[in-house]
Structure formats: structure tokens, C-alpha cells
Amino acid sequence: MEFLEAVGKRRSVRWFKTWEQVPREKIQRILEVVRLTTCPGNLQPWRVVVVERDKIDPKERDQLLACDNWQGAHAQAPVWIYFYADPEGARPETFATRTKELIDVGALPAAFGWSSQAIDSAIFHNETMPAGMPAINELLHGLPYEMSANVAYAETVGACAVATLAAVNEGLGACLHMIAAPSKQEEVKRLLGVPDSFVPVWQLLIGYPAEDPDAGGMRPRLPFEQIFCHEKWGRPFTRNEHVVEELEAEGLKQPTGEPKPNRFDELKYLARMFGYPV
Amino acid sequence: MSATEGRQGHGPTNVRAYKSIQLWMDVVNRMYHLSEEEWRGRLHVVQEFCKFEGKDPDEIIAEARGDRAEKIDYMRRLKRFVKTLTANPTVAHDYENIIRSFFINNGARVVTKPYSDVYNRTQ
Numbered sequence: 001m002e003f004l005e006a007v008g009k010r011r012s013v014r015w016f017k018t019w020e021q022v023p024r025e026k027i028q029r030i031l032e033v034v035r036l037t038t039c040p041g042n043l044q045p046w047r048v049v050v051v052e053r054d055k056i057d058p059k060e061r062d063q064l065l066a067c068d069n070w071q072g073a074h075a076q077a078p079v080w081i082y083f084y085a086d087p088e089g090a091r092p093e094t095f096a097t098r099t100k101e102l103i104d105v106g107a108l109p110a111a112f113g114w115s116s117q118a119i120d121s122a123i124f125h126n127e128t129m130p131a132g133m134p135a136i137n138e139l140l141h142g143l144p145y146e147m148s149a150n151v152a153y154a155e156t157v158g159a160c161a162v163a164t165l166a167a168v169n170e171g172l173g174a175c176l177h178m179i180a181a182p183s184k185q186e187e188v189k190r191l192l193g194v195p196d197s198f199v200p201v202w203q204l205l206i207g208y209p210a211e212d213p214d215a216g217g218m219r220p221r222l223p224f225e226q227i228f229c230h231e232k233w234g235r236p237f238t239r240n241e242h243v244v245e246e247l248e249a250e251g252l253k254q255p256t257g258e259p260k261p262n263r264f265d266e267l268k269y270l271a272r273m274f275g276y277p278v
Numbered sequence: 279m280s281a282t283e284g285r286q287g288h289g290p291t292n293v294r295a296y297k298s299i300q301l302w303m304d305v306v307n308r309m310y311h312l313s314e315e316e317w318r319g320r321l322h323v324v325q326e327f328c329k330f331e332g333k334d335p336d337e338i339i340a341e342a343r344g345d346r347a348e349k350i351d352y353m354r355r356l357k358r359f360v361k362t363l364t365a366n367p368t369v370a371h372d373y374e375n376i377i378r379s380f381f382i383n384n385g386a387r388v389v390t391k392p393y394s395d396v397y398n399r400t401q
Binding site for chain 2: 265
């Protein structure tokens with residue numbers, strides 16, 4: 001599947017074929033993509049637990065579902081991919097290790113001033129970085145643990161977005177979902193054996209869609225000009241309609257703001273099939 | 279006739295006269311356009327539930343919306359109620375869903391679950 005098609009086709013799928021399992025190879029393919037997700041400093045602070053719903057103890061399955069208020073999509077999806085952020089993965093020491101690796105592989109060039117010594121002096125001795133270099137001393141020297149948790153969290157969110165597109169690329173339905181009710185996050189960590197220090201991010205529910213993969217059509221989106229500005233905030237980035245048409249022809253569908261015809265008939269049918277109230 | 283005039287014994291006879299029922303039917307019909315026959319079946323279940331509770335639909339909703347513990351108690355009693363109507367667990371689940379839909383569309387939040395056999399299906 002082409003990139004634009006994957007972005008254009010992606011919907012949050014909330015009705016899954018409970019009876020159709022996702023081949024383990026497809027799960028691995030998604031994880032392999034996540035592993036290569038972009039992140040600053042090559043930190044890779046995401047930590048992931050994959051749960052195949054029908055392969056765990058039904059009692060544990062129900063406990064995990066109860067922690068998430070028995071949300072419909074969660075109850076139906078055959079695979080639950082829990083994403084956590086590890087603050088240790090975004091500590092100054094980790095940043096130093098990872099960026100030195102980037103120097104070793106030629107990603108961060110000495111031409112810009114990168115060297116192992118520069119990294120150590122900035123991160124551990126708060127020495128100002130020269131012009132041409134990021135001010136990593138200000139960012140990382142004495143970085144509070146809570147800030148590391150924030151950085152790890154932000155980077156893991158990015159990995160979740162990539163994972164979602166990877167699932168679409170595999171022909172699967174996917175929905176990013178909260179892991180659990182905030183009051184139940186610790187219980188989920190206990191059930192999954194996740195360390196206390198990990199920060200819950202999202203879980204990615206995947207499976208074969210029971211609903212039309214278009215899931216009622218493109219969701220409403222904010223107007224282009226409301227989001228994107230040019231040079232200064234408040235000066236909308238001018239939108240060329242020809243570009244929009246071109247992208248649409250390449251697979252990037254545009255929102256209509258309306259559900260597809262018969263969407264509510266479809267929802268009624270799905271609710272009845274799975275035993276949900278209408 | 280007022281909504282409360284039609285009560286017989288512990289349950290109302292004309293549930294359609296109640297605001298909570300009208301709101302429920304209005305919201306559901308706007309999305310799903312249920313047939314009159316289906317509504318008759320649904321209203322019968324609600325009526326029986328009201329009889330079981332000894333209250334009218336508006337009273338039930340007011341209590342369920344006003345107090346979380348009360349709402350949870352309603353859901354517990356709902357499970358007992360549907361067993362008085364049928365021994366078939368799937369049909370019982372469907373009856374429960376009628377009352378849950380009535381609650382949800384009147385702003386009383388309730389947990390919904392799929393059929394219990396949903397993980398064992400082959401298609």
C-alpha cells in the first residue's frame with residue numbers, strides 16, 4: 001500500500017471480527033516498523049506488550065477489559081498492543097549513549113560540531129554548545145526525571161501513530177485506545193508485569209474490521225487554514241485546490257463532514273450481531 | 279391522560295406518555311429508524327421492568343441519573359428481572375440491552391458488554 005493511501009484509508013475501527021485471528025507474522029511486521037520509527041536522539045523509549053486476546057487466561061482477559069470499562073472495540077479486537085514509555089529511555093545518560101552511536105554511524109556529522117566529547121561536556125558539565133549545534137546542555141543537563149517521562153511519552157505517541165499506519169498497511173483495522181481508566185492503570189501494569197516506572201501511553205487495538213473498513217467515511221477535520229500558517233501565526237497558509245485534487249487522486253481522501261449513506265443501518269446491524277444496545 | 283394516570287398495580291400502562299420514553303424513542307429513531315413492531319416489543323419490556331421495580335419510567339431515570347449507587351443497583355436488579363422473562367441467556371442479554379438503551383439515551387451511563395460467547399464464535 002502506498003503511503004498516501006494508508007493515511008487516506010486509515011479510520012479508527014471500532015468493530016472487529018472477534019472470530020478472525022491476526023497472524024503472528026502480521027503482528028511482528030507492525031512491531032518491526034515501530035522499531036524503526038523516527039525519534040530525537042534515537043532514544044527509542046517505547047516499550048510494548050502484545051496481548052493476543054484468545055491466548056491469555058480468560059479471567060485475566062476480563063480483568064484487562066474491566067480496567068478499560070469493557071469498551072466495545074477493546075472487547076472485540078483480537079490483538080491488544082500496549083504502549084508504555086520508559087523514562088529511563090530518555091535520561092541524559094541514555095541520550096549521551098544514543099547520540100554517540102549516531103556519531104559512530106555517521107548520522108551526526110563532525111562538520112556540524114558533533115563529537116563524543118562535545119556531548120559529554122554539554123550533558124554532564126553544562127558547557128554551552130557552539131553555534132551550529134543544538135543547545136543540548138540547556139535541554140539535558142540536570143534534566144528532571146519528570147521531564148524525561150514527558151519526553152519518553154511524547155516520543156512513544158509518535159511510535160503509536162506509525163504503528164497505526166503500519167497496521168493499515170497490513171490490511172487490518174486499528175484503533176488507538178486508552179490503556180485503562182486512569183484509576184486502573186496500576187492494575188493493568190500488574191497484570192502485564194510492566195515496571196512501575198513505565199508511563200502508560202496508548203494501546204493499539206488491531207484486527208480484521210467487522211464494519212466497512214471505511215467506518216462510516218472520513219471524519220470531520222478542522223479547516224486547513226485554521227491549522228497551518230505561513231511565516232506568522234494568523235496568516236493562513238494558502239491552500240492550492242489543485243494540490244488537494246492531486247492528493248485525492250493519489251489516495252488521500254478528503255473529509256465530507258457527513259457519514260456515509262446507511263452508516264446507521266450498519267451500526268444497528270453490528271450492535272445486534274455483537275449484542276450491544278441499540 | 280397524564281402519564282401517571284394509567285398505572286395499574288405497580289407499573290404504568292401507557293409508557294409512551296412518559297418524557298423519558300419519548301426522549302429515548304426520539305433519539306434512537308433519529309439514528310436507527312426502528313419499526314413500530316420493534317418498539318412495541320421494547321416498550322413491553324420497559325413496562326414489565328417498571329412493574330418489577332414498582333416505578334414509572336421517569337422515576338427510574340431520575341433515580342439512576344441522580345445517584346451512581348442507585349444506578350448500579352438498577353443494573354443488578356436488571357439481571358434478576360430478565361431471568362423472570364426468559365431462561366435463554368442470549369434473549370436475556372437482548373432484554374437487558376433494551377433497558378440499557380433506555381438508560382443510555384436518557385443520560386444514565388451504564389456499562390455495555392457483548393454477548394458472552396463473542397470470543398468462541400467461528401464466524
